[in-house]
Amino acid sequence: MVTLKDYGEYKTAWCPGCGNFPLLRALKLALVKKGLEPHQILIVSGIGQAAKTPHYLNANVFNGLHGRSLPVALGAKLANPNLIVIAESGDGCMYGEGGNHFLGAIRRNIDITVIVHNNQVYGLTKGQASPTSEEGFVTKAQPDGVFETPFNPLAIAVAMHAGFVARGFVGMEDHLVETIVQGIDHPGFSLIDILQPCVSFNRVNTFKWYRERCIPLPSSYDPYDWEKAMKVAVQWGKEIPIGVIYKNDRPSYEKHFSALKKGPLVRQKVDLSKLKKIMETYA
Amino acid sequence: MDNRCINILIGGEAGQGLQTIGFIFSKGLVRSGYSIHVHQTYESRVRGGHNTYSIRAGVQKVLAPQEEIDLLIALNEETIDRHKEDLSSKGFIIGNADLNRKEKNWIGVPFKTFGDEIYWNTAAIGVAGGLLGLDRRILNKVLGEVLGEEKALKNLSVLEAGYQWLASQSFKWDPLPFISNPSPRFLMNGHEAVALGAISSGLKFCAFYPMSPSTSIAQTLIDWSREMDVVVVQAEDEIAAINMAIGASYAGAPSMVPTSGGGFALMVEAVSLAAISETPVVIVIAQRPGPATGLATRTEQGELLFVLHAGHGEFPRAIFAPGSIEECFYLTRKAFELSEKYQGPMFILTDHFIADSYRDIEPIPVETLSSIRPGLDPNEIESPYLRYRITESGISPRLLPGLSKHLVVADSHEHTEDGHMTENLSIRPKMVDKRLRKGQGLRSEVIPPTFIGEPESEILFVCWGSSRGSVEEVATLLSSSGTKASMLHFSQVWPMIPEQFLHYLEEAKQVISVESNATGQIAHLIRRETGFLIKKRILRYDGLPITPQYIMRHLKER
Numbered sequence: 047m048v049t050l051k052d053y054g055e056y057k058t059a060w061c062p063g064c065g066n067f068p069l070l071r072a073l074k075l076a077l078v079k080k081g082l083e084p085h086q087i088l089i090v091s092g093i094g095q096a097a098k099t100p101h102y103l104n105a106n107v108f109n110g111l112h113g114r115s116l117p118v119a120l121g122a123k124l125a126n127p128n129l130i131v132i133a134e135s136g137d138g139c140m141y142g143e144g145g146n147h148f149l150g151a152i153r154r155n156i157d158i159t160v161i162v163h164n165n166q167v168y169g170l171t172k173g174q175a176s177p178t179s180e181e182g183f184v185t186k187a188q189p190d191g192v193f194e195t196p197f198n199p200l201a202i203a204v205a206m207h208a209g210f211v212a213r214g215f216v217g218m219e220d221h222l223v224e225t226i227v228q229g230i231d232h233p234g235f236s237l238i239d240i241l242q243p244c245v246s247f248n249r250v251n252t253f254k255w256y257r258e259r260c261i262p263l264p265s266s267y268d269p270y271d272w273e274k275a276m277k278v279a280v281q282w283g284k285e286i287p288i289g290v291i292y293k294n295d296r297p298s299y300e301k302h303f304s305a306l307k308k309g310p311l312v313r314q315k316v317d318l319s320k321l322k323k324i325m326e327t328y329a
Numbered sequence: 330m331d332n333r334c335i336n337i338l339i340g341g342e343a344g345q346g347l348q349t350i351g352f353i354f355s356k357g358l359v360r361s362g363y364s365i366h367v368h369q370t371y372e373s374r375v376r377g378g379h380n381t382y383s384i385r386a387g388v389q390k391v392l393a394p395q396e397e398i399d400l401l402i403a404l405n406e407e408t409i410d411r412h413k414e415d416l417s418s419k420g421f422i423i424g425n426a427d428l429n430r431k432e433k434n435w436i437g438v439p440f441k442t443f444g445d446e447i448y449w450n451t452a453a454i455g456v457a458g459g460l461l462g463l464d465r466r467i468l469n470k471v472l473g474e475v476l477g478e479e480k481a482l483k484n485l486s487v488l489e490a491g492y493q494w495l496a497s498q499s500f501k502w503d504p505l506p507f508i509s510n511p512s513p514r515f516l517m518n519g520h521e522a523v524a525l526g527a528i529s530s531g532l533k534f535c536a537f538y539p540m541s542p543s544t545s546i547a548q549t550l551i552d553w554s555r556e557m558d559v560v561v562v563q564a565e566d567e568i569a570a571i572n573m574a575i576g577a578s579y580a581g582a583p584s585m586v587p588t589s590g591g592g593f594a595l596m597v598e599a600v601s602l603a604a605i606s607e608t609p610v611v612i613v614i615a616q617r618p619g620p621a622t623g624l625a626t627r628t629e630q631g632e633l634l635f636v637l638h639a640g641h642g643e644f645p646r647a648i649f650a651p652g653s654i655e656e657c658f659y660l661t662r663k664a665f666e667l668s669e670k671y672q673g674p675m676f677i678l679t680d681h682f683i684a685d686s687y688r689d690i691e692p693i694p695v696e697t698l699s700s701i702r703p704g705l706d707p708n709e710i711e712s713p714y715l716r717y718r719i720t721e722s723g724i725s726p727r728l729l730p731g732l733s734k735h736l737v738v739a740d741s742h743e744h745t746e747d748g749h750m751t752e753n754l755s756i757r758p759k760m761v762d763k764r765l766r767k768g769q770g771l772r773s774e775v776i777p778p779t780f781i782g783e784p785e786s787e788i789l790f791v792c793w794g795s796s797r798g799s800v801e802e803v804a805t806l807l808s809s810s811g812t813k814a815s816m817l818h819f820s821q822v823w824p825m826i827p828e829q830f831l832h833y834l835e836e837a838k839q840v841i842s843v844e845s846n847a848t849g850q851i852a853h854l855i856r857r858e859t860g861f862l863i864k865k866r867i868l869r870y871d872g873l874p875i876t877p878q879y880i881m882r883h884l885k886e887r
Binding site for chain 2: 083084085086088090093098101104105106107108109110111114116117118119120121122123124125126128129146147149150303304305306308310311312313314315316317318319320321322324325326328329
């Protein structure tokens with residue numbers, strides 16, 4: 047039996063009260079609920095306060111470059127589809143620096159679960175605007191407020207028919223754990239955008255601010271209804287819907303490769319007698 | 330031995346089937362027992378423009394391209410106007426009879442009588458095959474293999490008509506000697522050899538973003554991916570490509586990324602990631618003239634110093650620069666072996682010239698080769714497992730994630746032995762030293778530069794990568810005509826070990842570097858590493874490869 051203890055307890059570099067703490071706990075609870083052991087999991091992250099998360103639990107880890115967690119996760123999943131691959135990072139890493147990879151991963155529908163810590167601000171670099179900061183949000187680097195419209199990751203993902211699109215909130219633990227479990231269960235690309243406060247740099251979108259707005263989707267909601275999902279995905283303001291907004295049953299990317307039908311690439315031997323025949327075609 | 334060569338140039342527009350008939354003719358020559366060397370030029374466009382496919386053929390090993398043309402096959406009139414000055418005194422021009430050209434040795438072929446315009450190229454090689462005395466059955470067979478039986482049908486009759494038409498004429502040509510029972514040879518270009526060398530070493534994953542002239546490596550891998558169980562991903566950009574390869578390699582699939590200078594510029598941050606995370610990855614940089622977009626479909630050897638210094642931070646690396654098709658194959662294997670053993674990025678520098686230069690090579694006995702096996706056996710690991718355990722060799726135990734209970738933690742931050750990020754500044758120098766110690770191992774495995782010639786020669790040519798053939802030919806030519814000349818060719822350009830070659834430089838009366846770049850990059854590097862100054866340099870940077878004639882012209886000019 048896997049327990050929370052198997053995933054360990056570590057000292058972190060986060061501020062007291064950071065939204066990363068409840069997210070880390072929810073992630074561990076979801077993995078325990080799934081009965082997964084640490085060595086079955088690979089967590090790939092980028093750079094940022096959120097991207098430090100994999101250092102604070104027991105799992106295989108690849109902590110790479112800022113913005114580049116998704117291509118690393120894709121490569122690892124293709125090399126060994128038996129790994130449960132989770133890509134984890136913040137809104138700046140995933141939607142800003144890694145924007146093109148975000149679009150590429152959605153289109154491919156690779157079977158990975160993407161956990162985005164979305165606090166609408168840059169934490170590690172001390173308080174600049176992020177791609178999801180709201181228009182007019184004032185920071186030291188944006189003293190006249192943010193001029194850009196915020197990036198809506200969920201609307202983009204739904205518009206592109208991503209495999210699984212969900213939003214969570216760190217203030218609703220059971221709901222968040224259940225959403226992460228569903229994301230891991232989904233056989234394809236799963237995006238879970240998780241709202242969380244940054245206690246040091248975002249004085250607008252606070253814990254209270256999110257708690258007053260986040261409302262779970264009703265149990266009657268059908269996530270397979272794309273048109274409805276588009277409407278839900280753009281909803282933001284007084285009410286912010288959380289839960290599984292959209293999903294479909296597209297085959298995942300790794301299913302298309304003939305090489306992978308024989309099992310993981312890792313440990314597959316080179317058939318030199320086949321290569322000999324290929325070489326002979328050059329005669 | 331007959332050391333004559335003939336140089337055939339096929340010229341025309343993009344879209345006239347130049348490469349197809351060039352390839353068929355090349356294969357026909359190799360199957361007839363001749364050694365060949367192909368040099369292709371084309372413009373950065375899909376239709377139109379002026380492209381060439383040159384085949385130099387001989388009885389003995391052909392090393393380099395040749396500027397003088399013995400047989401000009403003109404698929405359009407522009408080809409004649411552009412290249413007639415390069416025609417040798419006994420050279421022939423094959424072209425459409427309707428052009429009514431007045432050049433001596435003009436072979437006006439009534440192409441119209443052979444069928445639609447799309448068949449004229451086949452008719453031309455029929456005429457050329459007849460002129461060269463090639464066995465038509467060999468060309469017939471190759472045509473069928475390349476075009477597929479259905480498409481070949483009409484072409485076969487056109488080829489035959491070409492042969493017959495020539496037989497009815499009275500052109501005098503001194504053909505290459507007939508070779509009876511030739512031993513089988515492979516016809517392969519540089520990038521095919523890189524791709525096949527990679528597969529033979531155990532490559533399982535490749536990610537790429539299309540860019541000339543590197544794309545042909547990925548394409549060759551794709552062509553054989555189903556048979557050889559290789560996954561090839563076309564990434565959204567070069568940054569993604571190399572990060573995918575690093576992810577795949579971390580999880581246990583030997584990986585490669587082919588790119589060119591501009592694409593490699595985007596990959597540089599991840600080169601550094603491979604170094605600190607100690608993840609094997611092989612990166613091929615197919616050079617073309619820069620800066621920036623430069624000349625997309627021409628050749629240059631301009632990225633040596635860029636690749637040597639690419640990546641922030643300090644870490645060891647090896648850089649290979651194959652000078653032949655065989656070296657493209659075997660050095661790619663070496664890059665994979667070193668990459669796995671020393672757990673980091675290793676580099677191969679090719680260029681546009683060698684990429685699509687078809688040449689004949691000895692068949693490679695792949696069944697006798699070994700393949701790499703990534704990672705260690707988890708049962709032989711001492712506990713606790715430390716991914717970055719500090720060792721004397723600097724090489725730490727690499728396990729693959731998910732294959733045992735051991736957790737494999739890899740990190741781009743400076744990290745502790747267990748892979749977790751640290752700001753403990755007493756650990757930092759230990760980890761830097763550990764990584765750099767792998768450089769000692771790399772230095773002990775450097776392939777020495779190839780020296781051909783006699784010591785204390787009057788001229789020693791220093792070259793690297795694809796310039797080898799032309800330099801070797803010139804050195805041999807000069808030696809046979811009374812000037813003692815030698816060649817020193819670097820097929821591994823880094824690390825550089827002075828003890829392996831400095832005496833050659835010091836013994837020669839005159840040392841000349843020969844490179845396809847404007848600043849003499851290997852000369853700079855040798856100066857930096859040995860203090861030896863190579864003052865004389867023959868450099869070419871107009872986008873065309875170094876030829877023996879180019880070297881000879883520049884030798885005389887000084």
